[in-house]
Amino acid sequence: MTSEQGTALGVNSEVGTLRTVLLHRPGGELKRLTPRNNDQLLFDGLPWVDRAQDEHDAFAALLRSRGVEVLLLSDLLAEALTISGAARMQGISAAVDPRRLGHVLAQELASYLRTVGPDALATLLTAGMTFDELPIGPAGASLVRRMHHGGDFVIEPLPNLLFTRDSSFWIGDRVAITALALPARAREASLTDLIYAHHPRFLGVRRAYESHTAPVEGGDVLLLSPGVVAVGVGERTTPAGAEALARSVFEDELAHTVLVVPIEQRRASMHLDTVCTMVDVDAVVMYPAIAHTLTAFTIRREDDGVSIRGAEPFLEAAAAAMGIGKLRVIDTGLDHVTAEREQWDDGNNTLALAPGVVVAYERNVETNARLEASGIEVLRIAGSELGSGRGGPRCMSCPVRRDPL
Ligand SMILES: NC(=O)NCCC[C@H](N)C(=O)O
8 A cells, every 4th residue: 555545535625735636637538629519518619639738737747746646537547447347337338328329339339348448448438439430340220320420429528527626526535426517527427436436546435415416516616614615506506406415515524514605607607616716724716706796595504404594795604604704805906807808717716735825827917916916826837728628727626635724
């Protein structure tokens, strides 16, 4: 057992010193994006893939240079598929959809996938497969094969795997596999599920939010302080999802308070972490247009059930729940146009490596300058290609181990 394996995994805040993180180095799945499918696959443009990989490598290198252990999703996936037949079955059955492929093709595809080695299978499960790439004989009795175009997907690619924040998150010593709201992302959770179930690194790790009763995405979940969780409700996480998550974390004694934060249902603010992230134990960077209008419902665990208050101003409700006098907002103080541009480019989506130390996209010059003026150390990364999926450093990282606060 390595020393890392001997150290307890878990996360109880947004800012405790980051020790281990899960990233996904983008690969062949980004090469599937075309002007015809990019909207449906939730990208705003077509990234230059080699450059996106360079940018991602630099992000991973920066984290390593700061002492963070970087786990890569593809490596974990291939290792889990190598070790476990059950993992292979799980990955294959999530990727083969008989409703879309028909039974003939579904059976042929599943039989083929069972013969593929673990590395190749990991690639197929992430990058997908087109009808042209089907290695099995003529269409025969499959009407579906006869009627599809060669470039259509037999297995849909998962370009948004890059945003590891959304398909799982840790709360305390448990991991939650999320229920992703949109069809383009739903299968991502089958891969995080199989990794956490079958990779030896995660042996014995227990689950949070197991019921999956309604959509909850990790980008909407902020661990404001030990025991206090904020959950954004908007385009992705639903009110039912937030309610179910609250009940689940109360039952498992992972939190005593959940703040449910309504956010506008539009692409620019698809998750709470697109408008607000923590940069210190008592400080957030927030999109100025909403900083003082955001509200929250406060759900508390009580001896005889739960209580719900609100909605009240978010900053006050958060400070009260966290037991601090005030939650500092780093006042980006920007004019409307600059603030809107930098919010769109994920200026508010920072990843904290420790209290007061964050990773941010370099392009958000004004927001970064304001953060530094407030005493925050900003480690800049390039993101011109990575950002075309509309996600920043927080979206691209799932902390697995932070020092407890
Ligand atoms: N937490 C996040 O905000 N993640 C970014 C997700 C971007 C992705 N293209 C999506 O639309 O889901």
